[in-house]
Amino acid sequence: MTGDGTARRTGGRSARVTAAVHRAVAELIAERGHGAFTVGDVAERAGVADTSVYRRWGNLEALVTEVAITRLTANSPMPDTGSLAGDLRAYAEGVARDVGGPEGLAVLRLVVALSTAGPEGLAARERFVAERGRQLREMLDRAAARGEAVPDALDLVDHILAPMYVRVLLGLGELTPGYAAALADRVVRQL
The missing domain is CATH 1.10.357.10 (Tetracycline Repressor, domain 2)
Structure with a gap:
């Protein structure tokens, strides 16, 4: 499920994007700590558009919690x-x-x-x-x-x-x- 409660496709590109975004969040938390990075930082690190992150998770707190x-x-x-x-x-x-x-x-x-x-x-x-x-x-x-x-x-x-x-x-x-x-x-x- 996404941050707004809609279903998300699993597998393929969606799974790769999710894995890359999760990895980026974990790395940024380890490097900077919570609150010291933005959705834009996560997107850049993951190699995706920040709109993709917002569309899937809605906000940074929902994403970080999911991770x-x-x-x-x-x-x-x-x-x-x-x-x-x-x-x-x-x-x-x-x-x-x-x-x-x-x-x-x-x-x-x-x-x-x-x-x-x-x-x-x-x-x-x-x-x-x-x-x-x-x-x-x-x-x-x-x-x-x-x-x-x-x-x-x-x-x-x-x-x-x-x-x-x-x-x-x-x-x-x-x-x-x-x-x-x-x-x-x-x-x-x-x-």
């Missing part, structure tokens, strides 16, 4: 190992890889910046947070259906996501698979 959500859903698929403990470990390790990767800091800074970007920014941030919540509920619902005790989704935010996000945002150390697994194991031990 953040796309990276969130594409890079952090919900694991299904057959147990909540295994799922949480795999999930935490995947988040650590993504957040600790080259664009992870930029995406986290983007989500924080959206909080101060007025009503459109707040709405964009809420869409990002809702997607993360949907992912967590999917994993927890599956575990509950297997008869396992499950924590509240906010417990996963507090005890798995928040420590990793703070480490990355403040530059407090590398996110290793062992660190991520230990965060997940603490949640499981509390059940």
